[in-house]
Amino acid sequence: MANEKGWGPNSVDKRKTLAFGVVGGLAGIYLTPINPIIGPVLAALGAVCAIVWGADAISRVSSYGLGTGVPSIGYMSLAFSLVGALSGVSIAVYLGPHYTWLGPILGFVIAMLVGAIVAGLCLTVLRMKIPILMRCTIELAGAAALSVLGFSAAIAGSYALPNLLHSVIIPGYIALFFILNTMAIQHPFNACLGPNENRTRTLKLAFTTAFMVTGIVGLIAYPFTPAWWVIALVGGIGWYISVSAFIAASKEEAAEVKWTGWWPHDEEEFVQSVKEIKE
Amino acid sequence: MVVDPLYIIGAVAIGGVLIGGGVHFIPVGGAPAAIATATGVGTGTPMLAAGGGMTGLITAAAATTSPLWLVLLAGGAGSALMLGITMLVGNWVYIWGVGCVPSSAKVKYDPITKYEQSKFVTPGTEGHGIPTVCFVSGIIGGLLSGFGGALAYYFLYYGLIGTSGYAIPAGAYVSLGAATLAGTFSLGLFFVNSVIASFNIGGTIEGFHDPKFARLPRGALACIIASAVVGGLGVLLVQGGSF
Numbered sequence: 001m002a003n004e005k006g007w008g009p010n011s012v013d014k015r016k017t018l019a020f021g022v023v024g025g026l027a028g029i030y031l032t033p034i035n036p037i038i039g040p041v042l043a044a045l046g047a048v049c050a051i052v053w054g055a056d057a058i059s060r061v062s063s064y065g066l067g068t069g070v071p072s073i074g075y076m077s078l079a080f081s082l083v084g085a086l087s088g089v090s091i092a093v094y095l096g097p098h099y100t101w102l103g104p105i106l107g108f109v110i111a112m113l114v115g116a117i118v119a120g121l122c123l124t125v126l127r128m129k130i131p132i133l134m135r136c137t138i139e140l141a142g143a144a145a146l147s148v149l150g151f152s153a154a155i156a157g158s159y160a161l162p163n164l165l166h167s168v169i170i171p172g173y174i175a176l177f178f179i180l181n182t183m184a185i186q187h188p189f190n191a192c193l194g195p196n197e198n199r200t201r202t203l204k205l206a207f208t209t210a211f212m213v214t215g216i217v218g219l220i221a222y223p224f225t226p227a228w229w230v231i232a233l234v235g236g237i238g239w240y241i242s243v244s245a246f247i248a249a250s251k252e253e254a255a256e257v258k259w260t261g262w263w264p265h266d267e268e269e270f271v272q273s274v275k276e277i278k279e
Numbered sequence: 280m281v282v283d284p285l286y287i288i289g290a291v292a293i294g295g296v297l298i299g300g301g302v303h304f305i306p307v308g309g310a311p312a313a314i315a316t317a318t319g320v321g322t323g324t325p326m327l328a329a330g331g332g333m334t335g336l337i338t339a340a341a342a343t344t345s346p347l348w349l350v351l352l353a354g355g356a357g358s359a360l361m362l363g364i365t366m367l368v369g370n371w372v373y374i375w376g377v378g379c380v381p382s383s384a385k386v387k388y389d390p391i392t393k394y395e396q397s398k399f400v401t402p403g404t405e406g407h408g409i410p411t412v413c414f415v416s417g418i419i420g421g422l423l424s425g426f427g428g429a430l431a432y433y434f435l436y437y438g439l440i441g442t443s444g445y446a447i448p449a450g451a452y453v454s455l456g457a458a459t460l461a462g463t464f465s466l467g468l469f470f471v472n473s474v475i476a477s478f479n480i481g482g483t484i485e486g487f488h489d490p491k492f493a494r495l496p497r498g499a500l501a502c503i504i505a506s507a508v509v510g511g512l513g514v515l516l517v518q519g520g521s522f
Binding site for chain 2: 066067068069071072073075076078079080082083084086087088089090091092093094110114117118121122125126128161162165169170172174175178179
């Protein structure tokens with residue numbers, strides 16, 4: 001059960017998810033240029049790590065009850081992180097061709113800075129009383145930036161702005177990532193919240209949504225990278241494994257799972273079916 | 280046309296305030312309205328921002344090559360129309376589907392139609408559906424936020440096409456890259472400001488007649504600072520366009 005602080009006996013160590021997201025996300029993005037097939041797959045896997053981190057961060061902050069629903073803070077963080085990530089990549093171009101490698105890390109840092117400013121505004125100007133809002137918004141912003149950059153690098157095969165412009169921005173995929181990544185980050189906790197939320201189970205669902213997005217990214221990457229089918233395949237396999245694990249965990253923690261049959265056609269049948277279920 | 284970076288920051292900050300302020304006018308009912316126990320559209324601000332914002336930006340982007348006032352009007356009309364349709368169809372569902380009378384528990388008489396409200400509010404609920412005053416308020420909110428989004432879109436677009444990376448290709452009227460980036464940026468601005476406004480009003484509001492509307496100045500202050508920061512990122516995007 002998640003307690004008021006969002007890290008009850010059934011929650012996972014927040015340092016572990018943080019390390020998983022930051023190291024996995026950055027490593028995946030920076031390993032993109034190593035190989036035209038393996039690189040994009042690693043970038044997509046990096047984005048999966050970032051999404052799982054973001055899902056944990058949003059679970060912690062939303063355990064408090066924001067009053068506006070779980071998706072709101074996810075959409076907000078994705079919005080400024082996406083802009084922040086792209087402006088980081090843009091500054092790297094502005095600095096010169098030798099500094100292209102700075103792009104993703106700059107985007108990551110800028111997104112977290114904006115996250116800190118917005119969270120600070122919410123705490124001071126709007127007087128919200130959520131002590132972990134600052135930390136979690138910063139984490140969410142970082143995770144969102146890495147997930148956007150990871151999937152963009154997977155499609156473009158590089159994290160340099162000219163490549164991203166050609167294969168992510170002009171086709172309009174950037175707007176798609178906005179919604180897809182928000183869904184992947186906010187859905188797990190939105191679906192699993194409640195008094196007996198188990199964070200391990202929530203994160204299994206986070207892997208499921210993240211791999212689902214990976215599969216879609218693989219399919220839409222078809223015109224731009226020869227690795228599209230590998231990304232889609234990895235996404236599909238990852239989705240199958242994680243969704244099986246999630247369903248198994250849900251069944252294990254449910255009191256009972258019972259098939260209730262189709263809805264009855266008339267009242268007699270309904271009474272009969274209720275009797276059967278009670279027996 | 281070369282756009283000064285300060286214009287971009289200013290336009291985004293003003294656009295952000297218009298969006299954030301506009302959200303205070305929109306009848307957001309949240310989860311209670313989804314089961315018809317509160318007045319307003321039965322969803323949260325992010326969804327309304329997505330609907331109104333995207334439609335407004337599509338109409339604004341369709342007018343890209345037009346002068347500023349036409350782009351602003353197009354954006355405002357798109358957002359207001361989308362919110363109007365959402366509220367109207369929502370009301371059909373509330374009236375003929377759920378079977379309740381649109382009414383508000385926040386005021387005794389509707390400030391516009393002067394109809395009595397309390398008689399029609401089911402005991403234990405905060406009202407139902409979208410009464411006239413909420414509808415009018417929502418249209419004003421849609422117009423304001425549409426103007427805001429279109430303003431940010433217009434200035435960022437013209438900033439971007441001044442750079443070599445996003446310049447208008449020979450033989451084309453618009454730069455697709457600049458339009459997509461400016462559109463996504465403005466959509467992001469919609470989400471940031473609508474969620475900040477939503478935090479300010481605690482998730483639900485009925486419109487300008489709601490007592491929570493008095494919180495508007497604080498929300499506007501938070502929105503203008505946050506939007507100025509996001510506007511700074513917009514300048515960075517423009518600076519990076521020269522490659």
